[in-house]
Amino acid sequence: MIKAVKGTKDIFGEDVLRLQRVEEIIRRTCRHFGFNEMRTPVFEETALFVRGVGEGTDIVQKEMYTFQTKGEKSITLRPEGTAPVVRAFIEHGIYSQPQPTKIYYIIPCFRYEQPQAGRQRQFHQFGTEILGVSSPIADAEIISIGHHIIQSLGVKGVKLYINNLGTRESRAVYLKVLAAYFAEHEDKLCKICNDRLSTNTLRILDCKVPSCKEVADGAPSILDSMDDDGREYFDKLKSILTTMGIPFEVNDRIVRGLDYYTRTVFEFISDSIGAQSTICGGGRYDNMIAELGGPDMSGIGFGMGIERLLMAMDTSTVNIDAAADIFIGFIGDKGMYEAQGLTYRLRSQGIHAESDAGERSVKAQLKYANKLGARFSTIIGDDEASSRVLKVKNMDTGETTAVAFDDIDSFLHKGD
Numbered sequence: 132m133i134k135a136v137k138g139t140k141d142i143f144g145e146d147v148l149r150l151q152r153v154e155e156i157i158r159r160t161c162r163h164f165g166f167n168e169m170r171t172p173v174f175e176e177t178a179l180f181v182r183g184v185g186e187g188t189d190i191v192q193k194e195m196y197t198f199q200t201k202g203e204k205s206i207t208l209r210p211e212g213t214a215p216v217v218r219a220f221i222e223h224g225i226y227s228q229p230q231p232t233k234i235y236y237i238i239p240c241f242r243y244e245q246p247q248a249g250r251q252r253q254f255h256q257f258g259t260e261i262l263g264v265s266s267p268i269a270d271a272e273i274i275s276i277g278h279h280i281i282q283s284l285g286v287k288g289v290k291l292y293i294n295n296l297g298t299r300e301s302r303a304v305y306l307k308v309l310a311a312y313f314a315e316h317e318d319k320l321c322k323i324c325n326d327r328l329s330t331n332t333l334r335i336l337d338c339k340v341p342s343c344k345e346v347a348d349g350a351p352s353i354l355d356s357m358d359d360d361g362r363e364y365f366d367k368l369k370s371i372l373t374t375m376g377i378p379f380e381v382n383d384r385i386v387r388g389l390d391y392y393t394r395t396v397f398e399f400i401s402d403s404i405g406a407q408s409t410i411c412g413g414g415r416y417d418n419m420i421a422e423l424g425g426p427d428m429s430g431i432g433f434g435m436g437i438e439r440l441l442m443a444m445d446t447s448t449v450n451i452d453a454a455a456d457i458f459i460g461f462i463g464d465k466g467m468y469e470a471q472g473l474t475y476r477l478r479s480q481g482i483h484a485e486s487d488a489g490e491r492s493v494k495a496q497l498k499y500a501n502k503l504g505a506r507f508s509t510i511i512g513d514d515e516a517s518s519r520v521l522k523v524k525n526m527d528t529g530e531t532t533a534v535a536f537d538d539i540d541s542f543l544h545k546g547d
C-alpha cells in the first residue's frame with residue numbers, strides 16, 4: 132500500500148473546516164490591515180534561496196528539497212515565503228510604485244527536517260511583508276497584525292519577544308566580540324555549535340543544548356554594541372508598541388536563524404505546545420532586496436506556522452458548523468427525479484441541500500441524513516410527487532410540517 136510521504140499530512144474532515152475558518156479570519160484581518168495577497172510558485176531557482184536566505188543557515192545547509200529538472204537549472208521547493216516575494220517585487224518593478232508594498236500569503240513550505248510534534252516536511256505558513264520603507268512604524272505594523280491575529284484566534288499563553296540586531300556594520304563589530312567570547316569556551320560547545328563558530332556565530336545564542344545554553348547565558352549582549360542610531364530606532368519601536376497597547380519583552384537572545392535579518396527581530400512564543408514553541412518569527416531585512424538585484428530598499432515581515440497556531444489555540448471555540456439545511460430522500464423512480472430537481476434548485480438558491488447519491492433504501496438514506504447533521508429531512512415518493520406537498524421533519528424536535536414544493540425555500544429561510 133502506498134502511504135503519504137514521511138513528514139506530510141492529509142488534512143480532511145473537521146480539521147480542514149478548522150483550517151478554513153482560521154484562514155478566513157487571517158484573510159479578513161489582512162484586508163482590514165491593508166495587506167494584499169501575493170501567490171508565488173511552489174518552486175524557484177535554487178540560487179534564490181541560497182542568496183536570499185543565506186548560505187550559512189540551517190535551511191540552505193540541510194533543509195532544502197532541491198532537484199534537477201530535465202536540462203534545466205537547479206530547482207528548490209519553497210522553504211519559506213520572503214525570498215520569493217522579494218524576487219517578484221523586483222521582477223515586476225513593484226518597487227517603482229509609491230511605497231510601501233504590503234503583502235501577505237498563506238502557503239505550503241517544504242523543509243527536510245526530522246518530523247515531530249509541530250515539525251513537518253510540508254507545513255503551512257501565513258506570512259506578511261512590508262517592503263519599500265525603513266522605519267519602526269512599519270515594524271510595529273507588522274508586529275501588530277501578528278499580535279491581533281493571535282488574539283482574535285483566542286490563542287492563550289503567547290508572549291512577544293523583541294530584539295535589535297543592529298545594522299550589518301554594527302553587527303559585524305558585535306560578531307567579533309561574540310566569536311572571541313565563544314572561542315574561549317569552545318570545549319563546552321556542542322559539535323554543531325563548534326561548526327557555527329565559523330559559519331553562523333549568532334546562532335549559538337539560541338542553541339538548545341544545556342552546555343551551550345550555559346555558555347550563551349554569559350555572552351555579551353548585542354544590545355550593548357548598538358550605536359546611537361540603532362538605539363533610537365529600537366526605542367521608537369518600543370514606544371509605538373506601548374501606544375498600541377501590545378505587551379512585549381526585550382530578549383537579547385532572540386537572533387532568528389536567517390542570515391538576512393538586521394535591526395528588528397521578534398518571536399511570538401507559546402507556553403503550551405512543547406519544544407517547538409515558536410508560533411511566529413520575523414524581522415527586518417535591510418540588504419536582501421539589493422542582494423537579489425533590486426534597489427537599495429528595505430523590508431520587514433514574519434512567518435507564522437499554521438500547524439503550530441492550530442496546536443496552541445483552543446480549537447473547540449472555532450465554529451465548524453457544516454451541517455446540511457435539508458436532506459431530500461426519495462422512494463421510487465418518480466421520487467428520485469423530483470428529489471434531484473429540488474436539490475439542485477435549492478442549492479442554486481444558496482441552501483445547503485443534500486440527497487442520496489447511492490439510490491439506497493430509505494433506512495440507509497436516513498442514516499446518512501443523520502451523519503450529515505441535517506436540520507430538516509423529507510422523503511419524496513409517488514404521493515408527494517403528485518400532490519406537490521412535502522412532509523418536512525425537523526430533525527431536532529421531530530415535528531413534521533406540510534410544505535408545498537414551491538414554498539420550501541422560504542420555509543427553510545425562516546429564522547435566518
Ligand code: ATP
Pocket residue numbers: 211242244249250251252253254255256387388407409410411412413434435436437438439
Ligand atoms: P524553528 O526554530 O522551529 O525551526 P525556524 O526559525 O526555522 O523555526 P522560520 O523559518 O522563522 O522558523 O519559520 C516561521 C515559522 O514557521 C516558525 O516560527 C514555525 O511556526 C513555522 N515552522 C518552521 N519550520 C516548520 C516545520 N518544519 N514544521 C512546522 N512549522 C514550521
Ligand code: MG
Pocket residue numbers: 189388
Ligand atoms: Mg527551523
